[in-house]
Amino acid sequence: MTIKDWFEQRKEMQIARRAKETQIDDSIGKLWVKCYNCNTQLLKKDVEENLEVCPKCNYHFRINARTRINQLFDEGTFEEMFSDITTADPLNFKDTEPYKKRIAQAKAKTNMNEAVISGVGKIDGNEVAAAIMDFEFMGGSMGSVVGEKVTLAMEEALKRKIPMLAVTASGGARMQESILSLMQMAKTSCAVAKLNEAGLLYITVLTEPTFGGVTASFATLGDIIIAEQDARIGFAGRRVIEQTIRQSLPADFQTANYLMKYGQIDMISSRAELKSTISKLINLHKR
Amino acid sequence: MAILDFEKPLYEIEEKIQELKEISESSGMDVTEQIETFEKQAKEYKKELYANLTPAQRLQIARHPDRPSFLDYVKLITTDFIELHGDREGTDDRAIIGGIAKIDGQSVVIIGTQKGKTTKENLVYNFGMPQPQGYRKALRLFYHANKFKMPIVTLIDTPGAYPGMKAEETAQGTAIAVNLREMAKMEVPIIAVITGEGCSGGALGLAVADKVFMLEHSYYTVISPEGCASILWRDASKADIAAEALKITSEDLLKLEIIDGIIKEPLGGAHCDYEAIGKDLKNTVMESIKELEKIKPDKLKENRYNKFRKMGVFCQ
Numbered sequence: 075m076t077i078k079d080w081f082e083q084r085k086e087m088q089i090a091r092r093a094k095e096t097q098i099d100d101s102i103g104k105l106w107v108k109c110y111n112c113n114t115q116l117l118k119k120d121v122e123e124n125l126e127v128c129p130k131c132n133y134h135f136r137i138n139a140r141t142r143i144n145q146l147f148d149e150g151t152f153e154e155m156f157s158d159i160t161t162a163d164p165l166n167f168k169d170t171e172p173y174k175k176r177i178a179q180a181k182a183k184t185n186m187n188e189a190v191i192s193g194v195g196k197i198d199g200n201e202v203a204a205a206i207m208d209f210e211f212m213g214g215s216m217g218s219v220v221g222e223k224v225t226l227a228m229e230e231a232l233k234r235k236i237p238m239l240a241v242t243a244s245g246g247a248r249m250q251e252s253i254l255s256l257m258q259m260a261k262t263s264c265a266v267a268k269l270n271e272a273g274l275l276y277i278t279v280l281t282e283p284t285f286g287g288v289t290a291s292f293a294t295l296g297d298i299i300i301a302e303q304d305a306r307i308g309f310a311g312r313r314v315i316e317q318t319i320r321q322s323l324p325a326d327f328q329t330a331n332y333l334m335k336y337g338q339i340d341m342i343s344s345r346a347e348l349k350s351t352i353s354k355l356i357n358l359h360k361r
Numbered sequence: 362m363a364i365l366d367f368e369k370p371l372y373e374i375e376e377k378i379q380e381l382k383e384i385s386e387s388s389g390m391d392v393t394e395q396i397e398t399f400e401k402q403a404k405e406y407k408k409e410l411y412a413n414l415t416p417a418q419r420l421q422i423a424r425h426p427d428r429p430s431f432l433d434y435v436k437l438i439t440t441d442f443i444e445l446h447g448d449r450e451g452t453d454d455r456a457i458i459g460g461i462a463k464i465d466g467q468s469v470v471i472i473g474t475q476k477g478k479t480t481k482e483n484l485v486y487n488f489g490m491p492q493p494q495g496y497r498k499a500l501r502l503f504y505h506a507n508k509f510k511m512p513i514v515t516l517i518d519t520p521g522a523y524p525g526m527k528a529e530e531t532a533q534g535t536a537i538a539v540n541l542r543e544m545a546k547m548e549v550p551i552i553a554v555i556t557g558e559g560c561s562g563g564a565l566g567l568a569v570a571d572k573v574f575m576l577e578h579s580y581y582t583v584i585s586p587e588g589c590a591s592i593l594w595r596d597a598s599k600a601d602i603a604a605e606a607l608k609i610t611s612e613d614l615l616k617l618e619i620i621d622g623i624i625k626e627p628l629g630g631a632h633c634d635y636e637a638i639g640k641d642l643k644n645t646v647m648e649s650i651k652e653l654e655k656i657k658p659d660k661l662k663e664n665r666y667n668k669f670r671k672m673g674v675f676c677q
Contacts, residue, residue, distance in 0.1 A: 158677055159675050159676070159677050160675060160676045160677075161675060161676070162674050162675050162676045164617075164674035165606070165607075165608050167606055168606065169593035169594055169603075169606065170593065170594060170595075217673075218673030218674050218675045219673075219675045221673050222673050222675055225670070247561075247583045247584065249583060249584055249589050249592065249593060249607075250593075251583075251674075252582060252583050252606075252607040252608055252609070253581060253582060253583060253607075253608065253609070253613075253614060253617060253619050254617065254619075254672065254673055254674055255583050256561065256562070256565055256582070256583040257565075257619060257669065257672040257673065258672075258673060259537075259538075259541060259562060259565055260541055260565060260568075260569050260669045260672070261669045261670060261672055261673065263538055263541030263542045263545065263569070264541070264542070264545040264569065264665075264666050264669050264670065265670075266542050267542045267543075267545035267546050267666075268545075268666070270542070270546075271546070286534075286562075287561075287562060287583070289534030289535075289538070290522075290533070290534040290535075290537040290538050290541075290562040290566075291537075291538050291541060291562075292538070293534070293538070294532070294534050294535040294538045294539075295538050295539070295542055308529050308534070309522065309524070309528070309529060309533040309534035309537075309562075310522075310524030310525075310528070310529065310533070311524075314524045314588075315524045315525060315526060315529065318523075318524050318525060319525055319526060321526075323526060327526070327529070328529060336530045336531070336532070338532045338535060
């Protein structure tokens with residue numbers, strides 16, 4: 075048995091064991107959570123109070139769009155917009171499941187109607203237009219709705235002459251919308267061109283994970299690019315690269331630290347400091 | 362010339378006709394009538410065959426090893442081509458080639474992804490898969506075109522941007538994103554033509570254009586059918602089904618209003634008649650340049666923005 079095999083087997087056993095645990099007592103699952111990174115059993119309440127960051131090892135858990143909004147915006151100031159824009163199935167796409175069914179499942183699972191929330195809110199009193207992505211909704215993939223709502227948020231920034239904030243979390247393009255999904259990269263990037271020409275500040279926060287078509291469009295076009303701690307960010311997926319170049323990649327490949335080392339981002343921020351960092355940047359850019 | 366599997370029956374008929382001709386010549390038998398009938402039948406069969414190809418079969422034509430490459434088109438449609446090398450930051454990516462040339466007396470900046478026809482060539486051109494430095498070279502040439510008021514022509518045939526370690530370290534995603542944004546700011550006409558494979562962000566990175574055309578058998582997609590099949594079907598052998606589902610043919614894209622027109626290919630595909638496809642490509646490009654040059658720079662930019670702004674289908 076190679077070490078790799080041993081790890082695989084161990085992982086499978088852990089998964090099997092976990093499944094049993096949840097069967098035994100569901101109420102434990104409601105109160106406790108285990109850190110993916112350090113394996114410590116943690117009280118859910120403690121983790122929530124710590125902004126969904128492990129109090130023991132400081133690992134940043136993925137968070138959904140609504141939690142993100144609550145953490146970043148002044149209480150009660152965020153107004154969601156364009157929520158009436160919902161997914162169509164223009165290609166009548168079906169893989170192993172029909173696209174319509176996948177959408178329905180995602181909606182039920184997340185209580186969201188798409189993978190992004192757009193709107194306007196205040197950060198330490200400054201009005202900001204924002205598009206906040208949600209990885210739980212079909213892996214945060216960008217289809218027509220995501221592209222449209224991100225663009226509309228940017229156009230709202232243009233209209234009100236306020237800064238624009240994008241918080242990304244995405245596996246990439248929504249394959250079920252094929253070429254229409256690819257064109258959202260062009261659409262959102264053209265909207266960034268308009269923000270540039272209007273001289274409006276555009277800040278992007280890349281969170282775990284940001285990949286593919288989102289990385290290759292509006293995510294990396296920020297005037298300021300912030301990566302959240304523990305985020306993995308890249309264009310191609312790790313597996314695709316490994317299969318292409320037939321060699322294994324460094325353990326820290328595509329992590330926020332790795333991107334920082336290669337000069338691709340302005341800074342890494344912990345979740346605790348994120349709001350104040352954005353707020354400072356907005357104030358520094360005020361004329 | 363490489364023969365694709367679905368072309369084999371056609372090839373066999375043509376071989377038989379040739380044999381018949383040889384027999385008639387050597388034996389002196391008069392079989393002209395039979396030969397004529399066979400030839401007529403073969404021609405009809407050929408027409409029918411190419412009119413009814415599945416997306417997966419057309420994919421094979423788009424990827425045909427003898428398909429004209431960017432440099433072939435440069436020879437076919439331009440004169441006085443001068444290649445401009447390098448990204449000015451340490452690299453001259455060979456998967457993207459660009460320069461200045463004349464088309465019908467009009468100076469243009471012409472840029473494209475380059476594929477090789479042999480393994481040796483493909484190693485040089487990296488199978489038409491650009492590194493970030495290739496996109497940055499293209500960007501530098503876009504700025505050059507904008508400065509000297511030359512239209513930009515891009516010819517795209519790529520299986521995608523290269524997924525490599527160095528590519529990630531030097532920001533493949535950012536390189537493509539910046540091109541998308543900067544192409545939106547250009548004040549000169551941009552014409553993009555998908556000549557073979559138009560795969561994903563790697564293709565789009567040269568295609569935020571005023572006019573986008575596709576050669577008849579080329580394809581344009583968010584992900585290769587093989588990649589899509591292995592992710593959504595968890596089975597790469599389902600690529601044929603994925604090719605169908607993804608709606609990647611030139612007719613599909615015209616219907617979806619993503620492209621502005623289709624350039625018909627000679628029967629059998631572009632590789633069957635370089636001169637003919639070159640002529641049609643050149644005419645299409647020149648017509649578009651003439652049309653777009655009448656539009657004022659501000660309006661041109663606005664039109665381009667609106668063109669991409671309205672792409673996407675959703676409920677409201």
